[in-house]
Amino acid sequence: xxxxxxxxxxxxxxxxxxxxxxxxxxxxxxxxxxxxxxxxxxxxxxxxxxxxxxxxxxxxxxxxxxxxxxxxxxxxxxxxxxxxxxxxxxxxxxxxxxxxxxxxxxxxxxxxxxxxxxxxxxxxxxxxxxxxxxxxxxxxxxxxxxxxxxxxxxxx
Amino acid sequence: xxxxxxxxxxxxxxxxxxxxxxxxxxxxxxxxxxxxxxxxxxxxxxxxxxxxxxxxxxxxxxxxxxxxxxxxxxxxxxxxxxxxxxxxxxxxxxxxxxxxxxxxxxxxxxxxxxxxxxxxxxxxxxxxxxxxxxxxxxxxxxxxxxxxxxxxxxxx
Numbered sequence: 001x002x003x004x005x006x007x008x009x010x011x012x013x014x015x016x017x018x019x020x021x022x023x024x025x026x027x028x029x030x031x032x033x034x035x036x037x038x039x040x041x042x043x044x045x046x047x048x049x050x051x052x053x054x055x056x057x058x059x060x061x062x063x064x065x066x067x068x069x070x071x072x073x074x075x076x077x078x079x080x081x082x083x084x085x086x087x088x089x090x091x092x093x094x095x096x097x098x099x100x101x102x103x104x105x106x107x108x109x110x111x112x113x114x115x116x117x118x119x120x121x122x123x124x125x126x127x128x129x130x131x132x133x134x135x136x137x138x139x140x141x142x143x144x145x146x147x148x149x150x151x152x153x154x155x156x
Numbered sequence: 157x158x159x160x161x162x163x164x165x166x167x168x169x170x171x172x173x174x175x176x177x178x179x180x181x182x183x184x185x186x187x188x189x190x191x192x193x194x195x196x197x198x199x200x201x202x203x204x205x206x207x208x209x210x211x212x213x214x215x216x217x218x219x220x221x222x223x224x225x226x227x228x229x230x231x232x233x234x235x236x237x238x239x240x241x242x243x244x245x246x247x248x249x250x251x252x253x254x255x256x257x258x259x260x261x262x263x264x265x266x267x268x269x270x271x272x273x274x275x276x277x278x279x280x281x282x283x284x285x286x287x288x289x290x291x292x293x294x295x296x297x298x299x300x301x302x303x304x305x306x307x308x309x310x311x312x
Binding site: 038059064065066068069081084086087091 | 216233
């Protein structure tokens with residue numbers, strides 16, 4: 001995919017985009033959490049083994065950030081993305097353990113052309129991450145603005 | 157503060173906790189976004205200068221993660237925190253530029269003791285990050301579970 005393969009017009013309700021998989025290593029869990037979420041079960045192998053989690057688990061923000069990377073690689077980098085005003089209903093449903101492999105699915109839930117700005121529209125989506133056992137571990141309700149496809153021949 | 161200075165009972169509606177300030181460097185914006193959100197205005201100094209943002213801006217997920225670090229340092233690391241089921245209404249209101257200094261305020265909005273689990277309660281909160289001009293740049297509606305204070309003399 002290249003920039004602007006995807007415009008607002010390419011999104012439709014019910015559309016599902018498979019964003020592939022990502023292995024989560026203990027090393028990167030600890031590196032992220034050391035910077036942003038230094039709780040013992042995120043950064044300390046021994047403490048995490050002794051905790052109710054039985055081992056190091058990813059910061060919820062790390063899980064979201066990994067999902068974002070998959071959305072960027074699988075969709076946004078090839079799109080007319082104009083940024084996002086935010087996300088809703090971030091849910092950390094199950095721990096993400098070191099060694100887990102996340103699979104992420106992007107589902108379009110609503111599309112709306114902007115009434116005030118004819119060059120763009122808003123796309124609502126649900127991002128769902130599952131682990132290698134098919135268990136849902138994190139969901140996010142996303143929002144993004146995308147540019148509309150230029151009219152054919154406009155600049156011809 | 158030390159672990160368990162803060163229990164569920166120490167939270168009350170309307171409470172405001174000043175989590176201090178954090179300078180955001182271009183280096184860390186680029187480092188985060190290179191890993192998790194490699195869009196040109198987050199990772200490329202030249203491209204960002206030429207963009208509508210006029211310079212590198214932080215990934216929204218980086219802003220959230222920096223806020224999390226301030227919540228951990230200023231509150232959670234000294235608390236009986238038992239984790240979080242998620243957050244709501246993440247809003248990226250204004251760009252966070254390289255060189256900005258974020259100030260973060262934690263406000264308790266609701267508290268509810270668990271009916272089914274007498275050892276814990278849920279605390280709802282609003283995290284608000286402002287820049288050095290006092291402009292609100294990001295808000296998050298947080299949720300957290302906290303352990304209740306053990307009864308006096310229980311283990312005496």
